[in-house]
Amino acid sequence: QVQLVQSGAEVKKPGSSVKVSCKASGDTFINYPMSWVRQAPGQGLEWMGRIIPLREKPNYAQKFQGRVTISADRSTSTAFMELSSLRSEDTAIYYCAYITGSTIDYWGQGTLVTVSS
Amino acid sequence: DIQMTQSPSSVSASVGDRVTITCRASQGISSWLAWYQQKPGKAPKLLIYAVSSLQSGVPLRFSGSGSGTEFTLTISSLQPEDFATYYCQQANSFPYTFGQGTKLEIK
Numbered sequence: 001q002v003q004l005v006q007s008g009a010e011v012k013k014p015g016s017s018v019k020v021s022c023k024a025s026g027d028t029f030i031n032y033p034m035s036w037v038r039q040a041p042g043q044g045l046e047w048m049g050r051i052i053p054l055r056e057k058p059n060y061a062q063k064f065q066g067r068v069t070i071s072a073d074r075s076t077s078t079a080f081m082e083l084s085s086l087r088s089e090d091t092a093i094y095y096c097a098y099i100t101g102s103t104i105d106y107w108g109q110g111t112l113v114t115v116s117s
Numbered sequence: 118d119i120q121m122t123q124s125p126s127s128v129s130a131s132v133g134d135r136v137t138i139t140c141r142a143s144q145g146i147s148s149w150l151a152w153y154q155q156k157p158g159k160a161p162k163l164l165i166y167a168v169s170s171l172q173s174g175v176p177l178r179f180s181g182s183g184s185g186t187e188f189t190l191t192i193s194s195l196q197p198e199d200f201a202t203y204y205c206q207q208a209n210s211f212p213y214t215f216g217q218g219t220k221l222e223i224k
Contacts, residue, residue, distance in 0.1 A: 105163040
């Protein structure tokens with residue numbers, strides 16, 4: 001059974017950065033694409049980007065290009081999402097998820113990032 | 118970017134009702150269409166993938182159909198646990214995009 005366990009909630013100042021981690025269990029980590037999706041309070045789901053750990057090259061949504069860095073550490077089966085130049089509009093729950101377009105679909109529990117002065 | 122437009126944005130229905138949610142893509146997405154259910158405070162749960170394939174463990178009252186740019190999710194007989202928000206999502210091309218969501222409420 002695949003499990004994705006994310007790091008805990010964060011409170012950040014505007015202009016700072018946040019790095020959220022997502023540790024995967026099982027041997028699926030290397031081959032499956034790991035996406036990051038966020039959800040602002042009361043809002044819908046927004047895909048930010050993804051990485052296939054075996055290939056290491058991430059794909060980003062244009063909206064976040066230049067501000068987001070998605071990476072993976074194969075030795076610990078952990079993916080990371082770092083978002084910089086934070087603003088209040090970045091307050092959201094951030095999810096890591098295996099989204100493959102197939103039956104392989106697993107989500108982390110979500111990490112609340114609050115941006116506030 | 119491919120825009121995914123769901124309708125309606127919200128719907129009120131009763132237990133036992135049949136409900137259909139529509140999702141329209143701004144361009145063709147082949148069969149790369151999924152439906153998710155989300156309950157408050159929880160991560161989304163995959164219901165349907167590849168337009169009409171039922172995810173393991175999902176009740177048979179859920180079904181998906183469509184092609185090209187028009188897709189539907191149907192719940193044949195609503196159960197109390199089905200009241201939630203539903204999202205369509207395309208994985209045909211980057212960036213993956215979600216519909217704005219349909220909130221299914223108890224009448």
